[in-house]
Amino acid sequence: MATRVRPSSKRCAVIGGSGFLGRHLVEKLLDRGYSVSVFDIRQSYELPGVTFHQGDLCNKQALLLALKDVSLVFHCASPAPASDDRALFERVNIQGTQTVIQACIEAGVQKLVLTSSASVVFEGADIKNGREDLPYAKNPIDYYTETKIEQEKLVLKACDKQKGFLTVAIRPHGIFGPRDPQLVPILVDTARRGKMKFIIGDGTNLVDFTFVENVVHGHVLAAEHLKPDSPICGKPYHITNDEPVRFWDFMSDVLVGLGYAAPRYHLPYTLVYGLALLLWLLSLILRPLISFKPTFTPMRVALAGTHHYYSCKRAKEDLGYKPVVSLKEGIARTVQSYPHLRHGA
Ligand SMILES: NC(=O)C1=CN([C@@H]2O[C@H](COP(=O)(O)OP(=O)(O)OC[C@H]3O[C@@H](n4cnc5c(N)ncnc54)[C@H](O)[C@@H]3O)[C@@H](O)[C@H]2O)C=CC1
Numbered sequence: 001m002a003t004r005v006r007p008s009s010k011r012c013a014v015i016g017g018s019g020f021l022g023r024h025l026v027e028k029l030l031d032r033g034y035s036v037s038v039f040d041i042r043q044s045y046e047l048p049g050v051t052f053h054q055g056d057l058c059n060k061q062a063l064l065l066a067l068k069d070v071s072l073v074f075h076c077a078s079p080a081p082a083s084d085d086r087a088l089f090e091r092v093n094i095q096g097t098q099t100v101i102q103a104c105i106e107a108g109v110q111k112l113v114l115t116s117s118a119s120v121v122f123e124g125a126d127i128k129n130g131r132e133d134l135p136y137a138k139n140p141i142d143y144y145t146e147t148k149i150e151q152e153k154l155v156l157k158a159c160d161k162q163k164g165f166l167t168v169a170i171r172p173h174g175i176f177g178p179r180d181p182q183l184v185p186i187l188v189d190t191a192r193r194g195k196m197k198f199i200i201g202d203g204t205n206l207v208d209f210t211f212v213e214n215v216v217h218g219h220v221l222a223a224e225h226l227k228p229d230s231p232i233c234g235k236p237y238h239i240t241n242d243e244p245v246r247f248w249d250f251m252s253d254v255l256v257g258l259g260y261a262a263p264r265y266h267l268p269y270t271l272v273y274g275l276a277l278l279l280w281l282l283s284l285i286l287r288p289l290i291s292f293k294p295t296f297t298p299m300r301v302a303l304a305g306t307h308h309y310y311s312c313k314r315a316k317e318d319l320g321y322k323p324v325v326s327l328k329e330g331i332a333r334t335v336q337s338y339p340h341l342r343h344g345a
């Protein structure tokens with residue numbers, strides 16, 4: 001077994017550390033000899049070497065307690081995109097992130113690594129091999145994306161070499177892997193309701209799906225390269241599997257791996273997108289009377305029917321990034337990790 005080194009600069013905090021990505025990140029940090037404080041509104045597990053602080057990131061006093069003696073902070077907390085709750089996104093992703101920055105500065109934290117999203121440049125039109133210099137979406141497709149944009153701007157703007165506070169943003173895309181509460185569960189739920197028969201569009205659109213351990217690897221590299229003389233200060237980095245895949249092939253591989261049929265029938269993209277838009281408007285108008293959450297939101301239809309894959313060139317050059325788990329291996333490990341979601345289970 002490898003010996004763990006624990007220098008003081010290896011004290012870090014993971015805000016959102018109870019979540020899917022957060023917990024994988026915490027496990028890797030422990031492996032690498034960091035001592036970790038988790039700050040989250042909920043505690044979802046216990047691990048030796050991890051101190052839990054339960055609280056809302058909008059509460060600076062609660063944050064300050066968790067950031068005591070911490071030199072490195074990872075911020076990967078966000079409300080789930082599916083909540084579609086504008087006020088909540090604004091409170092947590094924008095005001096909350098401002099509070100995180102203030103708390104970091106007050107607590108003497110030296111480095112802040114934000115989990116942003118490649119979707120900050122996505123407006124529903126094709127993106128092929130997108131670079132980090134693409135402009136932010138002018139008309140973000142949902143409130144989640146709108147507030148992720150503001151969040152990333154706040155964190156990158158806060159980078160201040162003079163004050164010794166360094167920031168960087170990681171933009172993953174389509175994270176999947178064991179314990180993911182979204183991608184595989186939504187997919188299986190849709191299949192179990194008999195709605196996974198259709199392919200939106202011609203089925204050839206390429207997309208990035210990123211195995212969670214590659215996303216974690218990108219975060220750790222960013223944290224360890226974040227130094228006053230490094231070119232990465234104040235910049236965003238795409239982190240993907242660097243293996244764009246047809247959206248519908250990926251969905252089919254996961255479904256078939258779990259014993260469900262792959263979708264076969266094609267539906268025109270514009271028709272489905274129009275219907276999703278109509279449903280979304282209806283749900284807004286009827287919200288005071290009845291509350292319903294459509295499966296087919298405009299964002300989901302756009303993600304399912306367009307090209308959206310990103311270049312990792314900047315991360316390769318500046319961080320020495322290279323995916324550590326291939327897509328094939330990632331899918332196999334993911335499928336294996338969901339025995340309870342198998343067909344007939
Ligand atoms: N899952 C994906 O495909 C992608 C995720 N991201 C970003 O990665 C980050 C992590 O996402 P996941 O792990 O998938 O989500 P998750 O929902 O599993 O984890 C988010 C965590 O944040 C915590 N949280 C929410 N509001 C909070 C608050 N007010 N105070 C303290 N903690 C709070 C939640 O309790 C949860 O544990 C998020 O910032 C998300 O925007 C970016 C691109 C793709």
Ligand SMILES: CC(C)=CCC[C@@H](C)[C@H]1CC[C@H]2C3=C(CC[C@]12C)[C@@]1(C)CCC(=O)C[C@@H]1CC3
Pocket residue numbers: 173174175182183184186187190195196198200207208209295296300301303304
């Ligand atoms: C690449 C990327 C950013 C993926 C993000 C994850 C989710 C947005 C997808 C995971 C399961 C997907 C899914 C659909 C849309 C996108 C997801 C929610 C559909 C609702 C698209 C329309 C269908 O025919 C059913 C799909 C179920 C799975």
